[in-house]
Amino acid sequence: MEVKFGITDIAREVTIETSSAPEEIAEQIRRAVVESSIVDLTDDKGRRIMIPATKIGYVDLGASATRAVGFGTV
Structure with missing residues (x-):
C-alpha cells in the first residue's frame, strides 16, 4: 500500500510503499x-x-498501485 505524508514546512510529500496493513499503520x-513521538515505518525495500x-x-493511506506491463488493454 502507498502511504503519503505531508510534512509541515516542507513543500514535497514523503511517499512510501509498504506491505503493512492500513489499520496497523493508522494505529x-x-x-x-x-x-508526540516518532512514526517509524519500514518500506518494501x-x-x-x-x-x-x-x-x-x-x-x-492509499491503495496499492499496480503497474500495467505491456501494451494490452486492461
Missing part, C-alpha cells in the same frame, strides 16, 4: 501523534523512515 500514526509526529500535516 501507529495515531499513537505517535498522541504521545527495507528502508526505515522515521518522521516526528509533531511535524505531520496529513497522512494519505
